[in-house]
Amino acid sequence: MKKLTDWVRESQKQQNKPEVQPDKKTPLQRDLAFSIQKIKKDIGQSPDVIIREMVIGKETKTKIAVIYIDGLVDKQFVHEFILTPLLYSIRESCLGDVSLTGESFYEILKDYSLTIGELTTLESYEDVLNRVLSGDTVLFLDGEASSFSLGTRGWEGRGVEEPSTEQVIRGPKEGFTETxxxxxxxxxxxxxxxxxxxxxxxxxxxxxxxxxxxxxxxxxxxxxxxxxxxxxxxxxxxxxxxxxxxxxxxxxxxxxxxxxxxxxxxxxxxxxxxxxxxxxxxxxxxxxxxxxxxLFIHFMQSSEDYYQRADISTLIRLLRFTAFLMSLLVPSAYIAVTTYHQEMLPTALLVSLSAQREGVPFPAVVEALIMELTFEILREAGLRMPRAIGSAISIVGALVIGQAAVEAGLISATMVIVVSLTAISSFVIPKFNMSISTRILRFGFMILAATFGLFGIILGLLGLVFHLTSLRSFGIPYMAPFAPIITSDLKDTLVRTPLWKMNTRPRLINQKDIIKNKTPEPDTKTSTSHLNQGDKN
Structure with a gap:
């Protein structure tokens, strides 16, 4: 399979479109006044852009300028580790008596005065603007065609909190932030x-x-x-x-x-x-x-699978795959059976379903589509509304609308059960984007079931399998290790084997250092004998 980057380059050549070339950079000038005017012209007269001009040195007065953006820097850090050393340390130390001309003073600032860890030399105005807008502080020195970038990023940000979308009962409670x-x-x-x-x-x-x-x-x-x-x-x-x-x-x-x-x-x-x-x-x-x-299997796994015992994790993982199939197929199976294959149902169940649907004016597929669309609207409304009332609206709305629809004779009670079971199953899937995939495909399977019955569902499943096996993620087959089959990687798929058995890394992703776990299998007989020997002593 040809790489995406190769395909893009070939398409650019066919369309006679040159690849994107980097912009030419404007070198810094030695005139400090010119540099300040250019920075002001490029950024504008924004009140949050702070330009602090100073004169340092005891004998030879040298002009410098410090530029930063208020709100993106740690102001206390700037004052203590940049402005204070520049204004006081140089004057009060022997550095103030050094001849402040040429590159010597430039090196003095770099090596003796600026007590800051992250220091980079800049040579162009584009680099200066980029650093300033990124939250760094830039120091200009009159007579020098280069400047210093000082790492002073310190904007307000959210602290490390528990992830809101991947909560676990057992495991770390730390989540990533926006920084x-x-x-x-x-x-x-x-x-x-x-x-x-x-x-x-x-x-x-x-x-x-x-x-x-x-x-x-x-x-x-x-x-x-x-x-x-x-x-x-x-x-x-x-x-x-x-x-x-x-x-x-x-x-x-x-x-x-x-x-x-x-x-x-x-x-x-x-x-x-x-x-x-x-x-x-x-x-x-x-x-x-x-x-x-x-890969597909990654979206069915949770970090908590590895913090629980293997048998518990295996049971929960099997429940996830069952919920995935239920979320995908339960409405379509109900439509197919009640519309085309009534003979598959027990007589008592068929009589009960027929009695419920006696006064319903819509066919089963329309009934299912109405309920599914209604629930999707309620779910989206619950997400977008204020958090304090969102969950209450979604739950109460589903109960009230479902009960009212059944009493009005528009929807059968069995259909409410089917849609509720489908919705609950979709929440079992660990990853939200995989859950959305099942919600999209569910409507296609419902239409196939209404058109061809169970035969349509089987055709849809075959097409789904063909599609999944054709997908790749950065060159790796999407359905690995099921297709292609890799027996050594099956120990962390449908079932989760004990950690001492999970001793190798995935072979299609990793070809280096395959062995990750050399812990031997626990020898219960040996450990028991040691304990018994200790009791005898």
Whole structure:
């Protein structure tokens, strides 16, 4: 299968469209007044842009300027570690007597005066604006054709809290935030390995959003890492507001209801993915981190599966797959059986269903579509309304409307049960985007059942299987390890075997350091004999 980046380059050549070239940068001038005027002209007279001009030095007076944006920097940090050393330390120390000419004073500021960890030399006005708008402080020195960028980012942000979309009973309660540095720190705190790599890029012509690629150098496939780099480099958009922008722009297949890029708020999930050889994409401004490749089985797993015992996790995972099938097929199966295959039902049940539907003016498919659409509207309304009344409106609305529809004779009581069971089953699926996929496909299966009965459902399932097996996520088959079948990876799919048996990493994703767990099988006989020997003594 040809890589997406190769296909894009070929299409650009066919359309005679040159690839995007980097903008030419304007070098800095030695005249401080000129630089300040240019910065003011480019940024405008915004009140939050602070330009502090000063004169430092005892004997030779040298003009400098400090530029930052109020609200993006830590003002106390700027005052204590930049302004105070510049205004007082130099004058009161022997540095004030040094000849303040040429590059010597430039080196004095860099090596002796600025007590700050993150310091970068800038050579162009574009780099200066980028750093200032990113929350750094830039220091200009009169007579120098370069400037300092000082790391002073310190805007207000949300603290580390429990994830709202992936809650667990047992497990870490920490979740990602909207600050990329906080998110990378949460990952590094869990992986104290020199092979953990972070690569930073900026995406968005206007937003210049910070994006980080995280991977384990000794575990991740270099081809997948390079593919991630290539796809991100091809993004040419003015603004990136959330990771969903990048997810849609780098996914393998757009004409599919199934997600091929995984997103999560949980640091432990990202760490688990990195340990399998996957690549994480961290976007500044969102608490959701992307993971690739993403396979179908990943969306049916939860981090809590690995914090509980293997038998409990296996039972819950089997319930998820059952709920997935119920959410997808229960309404269509009801329509098919009641419309075309009444002989499949026991006589007593058939009589009961017929009595309920006696006064209903609509066929079963119209009845199901009305109830499904009504419930989807109620669910969306519950999400968008204020949190204090959203849940109450959705629950009360469903009860009131369902009961009123049954009493009015518009909907049968059995249909209310079928739709409720389907809705509850969709909430069992761990990932919201996979749940949405089942909600979309459900309507297609209902139409097939109303048209062809059970034969239509079987045709729909065959088409669904063919579609799933044709999907790929960054070159990896979407249905692995089921198709192609990889027996060594089946121990963490439908069932979750004990941890001492899960000793290898996924083979299609990771080809390096396959063995991840060398813990031997617990020997209960040996341990019991030691305990008994201790009792005898």
């Amino acid at each position: 990329i540095r906080t998110n990378t720190g949460l990952i590094r705190r869990r992986i104290r390995d020199k092979n953990l790599m972070f690569e930073y890029v900026q995406i968005g012509r206007r937003s210049k959003t910070d994006v980080s690629i995280a991977y384990m150098k000794d575990l991740a496939d270099e081809k997948i890492i390079q593919e991630v780099r290539d796809r991100l480099s091809l993004i040419d958009i003015d603004t990136i507001l959330e990771g969903g922008y990048i997810e849609e722009l780098i996914q393998d297949e757009t004409m599919t209801p199934f997600p091929t890029v995984y997103n999560t708020e949980r640091p432990d999930v990202v760490v688990g993915g990195l340990m399998e050889g996957r690549v994480a994409i961290i976007v500044d401004g969102t608490p959701f981190v992307l993971l690739v490749p993403a």
